[in-house]
Amino acid sequence: MTSNCQLPTPNYPPVSTRTIALIGSNGMLATMVKQKIPARYVVHQYDLPDFDIADAHQVRQALSGLRPDLIINCAAFTRVDLCESQQQTAFDVNGLGPGFLAEVAHDIAAVLIHLSTDFVFDGKKNTPYLEDDPAYPLSVYGQSKLAGEQAIINSPLQQYYIIRTSWLYGPGGPNFVETIARLATERDELGIVADQYGTPTYSGDLAEAIVGLVTSREASPPYGLYHFSNQGECSWYEFACEIVSQLRKKGCPVKAQRIQPIRTEDYPVPAKRPRYSVLSKEKYRRATGADIPEWKDSLGKYFDNRV
Numbered sequence: 001m002t003s004n005c006q007l008p009t010p011n012y013p014p015v016s017t018r019t020i021a022l023i024g025s026n027g028m029l030a031t032m033v034k035q036k037i038p039a040r041y042v043v044h045q046y047d048l049p050d051f052d053i054a055d056a057h058q059v060r061q062a063l064s065g066l067r068p069d070l071i072i073n074c075a076a077f078t079r080v081d082l083c084e085s086q087q088q089t090a091f092d093v094n095g096l097g098p099g100f101l102a103e104v105a106h107d108i109a110a111v112l113i114h115l116s117t118d119f120v121f122d123g124k125k126n127t128p129y130l131e132d133d134p135a136y137p138l139s140v141y142g143q144s145k146l147a148g149e150q151a152i153i154n155s156p157l158q159q160y161y162i163i164r165t166s167w168l169y170g171p172g173g174p175n176f177v178e179t180i181a182r183l184a185t186e187r188d189e190l191g192i193v194a195d196q197y198g199t200p201t202y203s204g205d206l207a208e209a210i211v212g213l214v215t216s217r218e219a220s221p222p223y224g225l226y227h228f229s230n231q232g233e234c235s236w237y238e239f240a241c242e243i244v245s246q247l248r249k250k251g252c253p254v255k256a257q258r259i260q261p262i263r264t265e266d267y268p269v270p271a272k273r274p275r276y277s278v279l280s281k282e283k284y285r286r287a288t289g290a291d292i293p294e295w296k297d298s299l300g301k302y303f304d305n306r307v
C-alpha cells in the first residue's frame with residue numbers, strides 16, 4: 001500500500017515577535033503592565049540608575065539600538081510635594097523626557113504610550129473633565145506633566161497614546177491604599193481630607209487598558225489623548241472609609257475606631273491639589289467598547305490579590 005502523506009506547505013506567515021521597551025519598569029504601574037503583556041511580546045526594561053529618561057543621548061542610543069515596535073513610558077518623578085522644591089528634576093523627567101522618547105519613536109516608527117495625570121487640571125469644574133478641557137495645573141508636578149504631554153503633541157510623532165489617569169494604587173509602590181491600611185492598624189483615629197474629589201484607579205485595570213490599546217487583534221483606537229480611571233467618584237475621606245471597611249470585612253486587624261473628615265486647610269502640604277479632578281472616560285469607552293470597573297469593585301479585587 002502506498003500513501004501520499006506529504007503535508008501541505010503552510011501558506012500563513014510566520015508569527016513575528018514584537019518588541020516593547022518598558023520605561024520606568026520598576027515602578028508601580030509598570031509592575032502590572034509587565035504582568036498583562038501577552039507572551040508573544042518581548043519586553044525590554046529600562047529604569048534608573050542605568051537608564052535616565054532625561055538624558056537625550058542615552059534615550060536615543062538605547063532605543064534606536066533596540067528599535068522596539070512599542071514604547072510604554074511609565075517613568076516619572078511622581079513625588080508630587082517634592083516636585084515643588086525640585087522643579088528642575090520635575091521638568092527634566094516629566095517634561096523633557098517624554099519629548100526625547102517621542103523624537104526617537106518617530107525616527108524608528110514605534111508607537112509611544114505615555115501616562116499623564118488628572119493634576120493637569122485646576123479642579124474648578126463640577127463635572128468630569130474631558131480630554132479637550134483646558135489644563136491649568138496648580139502644582140509643579142502638574143505643570144511638568146503637562147509639559148511632557150505638549151512635548152509629545154508638538155513632536156513629529158503621530159503614533160502616540162497619552163493616557164491621563166488619577167489616584168493610582170496597586171502592588172509595588174507606596175500609595176494611598178497602603179498608607180491608610182498601615183495607619184488603620186497603628187492609630188485609633190484618622191483625619192482624612194474630605195473636600196477633594198476624584199476617582200481611584202487600580203493599576204491592574206489601567207495596565208489592562210494600556211496593553212489592550214495596542215495588543216488587541218482588532219483595529220487599535222485612533223491615536224491621541226485619552227482619560228482612564230476606574231468608574232465613579234469619591235473624596236479621599238470616602239476612599240479611606242471604604243479601604244478600612246473592606247479591610248474589616250476581610251478580617252484584617254484594624255485599630256482605627258474613627259475616621260474624621262478634615263478640610264484641605266487642615267492638612268497643609270507643599271503642592272496644591274485640584275478640588276475636583278474626576279476624568280470623563282467617554283472617549284476611551286467609545287473608542288474601545290471596553291467596560292470600566294467601579295472603583296469599589298476594583299479595590300476589592302486588589303485586596304483579594306494582595307499578599
Ligand SMILES: NC(=O)c1ccc[n+]([C@@H]2O[C@H](COP(=O)([O-])OP(=O)(O)OC[C@H]3O[C@@H](n4cnc5c(N)ncnc54)[C@H](OP(=O)(O)O)[C@@H]3O)[C@@H](O)[C@H]2O)c1
Binds near residue numbers: 025051075076164
Ligand atoms: N501614582 C499616582 O497616583 C498617579 C496618578 C496619576 C498619574 N500617574 C502617572 O502614572 C505613571 C506611573 O506612575 P507610578 O505611580 O507607577 O510611578 P512610580 O511608581 O513612581 O514609578 C515611576 C518609575 O520611574 C522611575 N524613574 C524616575 N525618574 C526616572 C528617570 N529620570 N529615568 C528613568 N526612570 C525614572 C522611577 O524610579 P525611582 O523610583 O528610582 O525614582 C520609578 O521606577 C506616571 O506617569 C505618573 O505621572 C500616577
